[in-house]
Amino acid sequence: MKIGINCGHTASGAGYGAVGIIEESLHTRLVGNCLMEKMRNAGIKVTDCTVDRAASRKEYLAETAAKANREELDWFVSIHFNASADHQGRGVEVYTYQGRQYPEALAVCTSMRELGFCDRGIKDGTGLYVIRQTKAKAMLIEVCFCDNQADVDLYYAAGAHDAVARAVLSAFIPAVKEGLWQHKNHAAEFIQFVGRVAGKDWRERKIILPSVVTAQAIKESAWGTSELARQANALFGIKENGWTGRIYVKTAVEQRKDGSYYAVPQTKWRAYDSPEQSILDHNDYIATRSTDGGRTLRYQPVIGCDNYILACQYLQKCGYATAAGYADSLIHDYIEKYNLTQFDFWEENLKQKI
Numbered sequence: 052m053k054i055g056i057n058c059g060h061t062a063s064g065a066g067y068g069a070v071g072i073i074e075e076s077l078h079t080r081l082v083g084n085c086l087m088e089k090m091r092n093a094g095i096k097v098t099d100c101t102v103d104r105a106a107s108r109k110e111y112l113a114e115t116a117a118k119a120n121r122e123e124l125d126w127f128v129s130i131h132f133n134a135s136a137d138h139q140g141r142g143v144e145v146y147t148y149q150g151r152q153y154p155e156a157l158a159v160c161t162s163m164r165e166l167g168f169c170d171r172g173i174k175d176g177t178g179l180y181v182i183r184q185t186k187a188k189a190m191l192i193e194v195c196f197c198d199n200q201a202d203v204d205l206y207y208a209a210g211a212h213d214a215v216a217r218a219v220l221s222a223f224i225p226a227v228k229e230g231l232w233q234h235k236n237h238a239a240e241f242i243q244f245v246g247r248v249a250g251k252d253w254r255e256r257k258i259i260l261p262s263v264v265t266a267q268a269i270k271e272s273a274w275g276t277s278e279l280a281r282q283a284n285a286l287f288g289i290k291e292n293g294w295t296g297r298i299y300v301k302t303a304v305e306q307r308k309d310g311s312y313y314a315v316p317q318t319k320w321r322a323y324d325s326p327e328q329s330i331l332d333h334n335d336y337i338a339t340r341s342t343d344g345g346r347t348l349r350y351q352p353v354i355g356c357d358n359y360i361l362a363c364q365y366l367q368k369c370g371y372a373t374a375a376g377y378a379d380s381l382i383h384d385y386i387e388k389y390n391l392t393q394f395d396f397w398e399e400n401l402k403q404k405i
């Protein structure tokens with residue numbers, strides 16, 4: 052089987068994707084690249100039909116179809132994220148030529164529905180250039196709505212690009228599905244695991260507040276489902292920076308001050324023997340990281356800070372993440388939403404139980 056994958060839209064300029072709470076062009080690449088890797092690992096021949104730059108939207112579409120038609124493909128799959136004028140749209144939809152109900156297209160909808168997304172079904176994509184102009188059987192997947200907070204939350208809670216890639220892969224290789232839903236109560240278990248390790252470390256070393264560590268772990272590892280988490284037990288994206296242990300090499304996605312993204316290939320990341328080691332090393336890193344040979348500590352204001360709002364703001368201010376809104380996201384999307392401060396007041400909690 053040979054499948055052409057198109058990470059929808061260009062990476063910048065003409066043909067760039069929708070910009071919602073998350074950016075379509077970035078996440079089509081995260082999903083598409085992850086999907087291509089999984090397909091190759093599963094023995095499927097894959098052709099990358101992604102077009103990063105074009106002089107116009109028209110040229111982007113023509114070049115995409117040309118890439119797909121250059122080879123004999125069994126399938127052409129284009130990955131997109133939806134947006135709606137009132138930002139209220141939710142769920143997955145799949146476009147095919149004349150709305151044909153291919154089993155693979157139906158399976159994508161089913162798998163996405165099982166991840167929790169609303170299933171908008173198969174739609175007539177005859178009017179879409181890349182559906183009409185490609186010779187292979189074609190589907191264009193609108194994963195979910197990038198401008199709807201509930202859909203974006205669900206996307207991350209379900210395991211982000213990795214979970215979507217698995218859902219699409221399972222449409223082509225049904226056996227993949229066996230391992231797909233092993234994490235039914237995954238979110239709750241993940242929170243308890245990280246919260247307990249971080250809580251114990253806070254009581255012993257008072258480095259960084261457990262609610263903050265737990266929020267960081269959820270956000271950075273997409274609930275423990277990211278490539279770094281799975282391949283390297285790394286719940287945080289900590290780069291090599293003087294690490295003498297194992298490393299894992301993969302592309303980093305960074306954000307510029309103007310909000311745009313760029314990739315740094317061949318980035319070296321710290322790899323661990325267990326997720327627990329990853330949490331403790333993260334705290335060591337916060338406690339000891341210095342960029343001037345140890346004269347000053349980069350995260351000094353974070354260390355021992357027992358106010359989660361301030362701790363998150365200090366992390367951002369001290370340069371922990373390049374992503375804009377990192378602190379706000381930790382506070383609102385995770386700590387407050389999932390009541391992560393339950394791990395900060397351990398003694399109080401214990402007293403209440405007595």
Ligand SMILES: [Zn+2]
Nearest residue numbers: 059068131132
């Ligand atoms: Zn799109």
